[in-house]
Amino acid sequence: MMSSAVSGVSEAEVNDVFISSGESVSLSCNDALHQCSSTTWIYNNYTTSSTVEVFTGGINRNNTERSERLSLTSNCSLNIYKTTQHDAGSYICIQYVNGRLHGPYSHVFLHVLHVSSSSSSSSQTEIRANTSVTLSCQLFSYDCDHVFSYYEYQLVWMNQTDVDLQTDSRYQIRSDELCLISLTTTLVNEDDNTELRCVLKHKNDIKTSVTYTVRFTGKTSL
Structure with missing residues (x-):
């Protein structure tokens, strides 16, 4: 498995998820706080080095064309409906307490x-x-x-x-x-x-x- 780190928070196990295009998938978050209002999901795709927050404080940022296919479950996992090849990439779930990172966090590599x-x-x-x-x-x-x-x-x-x-x-x-x-x-x-x-x-x-x-x-x- 691949590894990574987010500054200021301890790292959880890194997971690789393999699916075929057209399938739906749920990416697990380490929901230590049991409240999605403290949860942020960060996405980085396989073609660029730019980072996008797709959920901030449990709210869909609606900043990508695929936003309507993204949702959070009750345990803050990230659901992706009918994945395409463009959904492949690195996903990180982190949680905040009083503006500070609270770990460990979840890091998932999605392969399509x-x-x-x-x-x-x-x-x-x-x-x-x-x-x-x-x-x-x-x-x-x-x-x-x-x-x-x-x-x-x-x-x-x-x-x-x-x-x-x-x-x-x-x-x-x-x-x-x-x-x-x-x-x-x-x-x-x-x-x-x-x-x-x-x-x-x-x-x-x-x-x-x-x-x-x-x-x-x-x-x-x-």
Whole structure:
């Protein structure tokens, strides 16, 4: 796990949370005071070094486009509804007493697995038989390269029976970056409603996965 420190307050255990995009998640706060009016949640995303307070004194700051998807639970945990890849990053929950930091605090790294698609058809929104499709699966994270290189995570494409598609000549798998793996194949009529799954593994354990279901917008005859 990664570590960090907030000046003037003792540090609690740092947690890593792995989810797929579209899921909802609750990030735990060390609610030592049992009152959210003393709670501040700080967010730092994976692309910038800027820090944003998303909740101050238990009140939603409404200072980001995603504010309507954020809420606090009764124990001051941060709920994120229908996460996107842009929600990935570092989250810190701290509490104040009479204007002073009260510890220990909670620090959560949220990692979001996301799949996007592109097709060789004339319209990128259409997926048809006899065309090539590329699925890109990426882990969005505060420090993704560190997660993969230091903690030995890996991305794998599987079919609906959990067979590694690296062994199937129909699929071209590329992983030019640690945090990104792509799958390219030419679809046939039988692929309609087929499930392809991108899996994030840590050694032999599955941390999270995203399932992409092939759905044709038009079919060609055999």
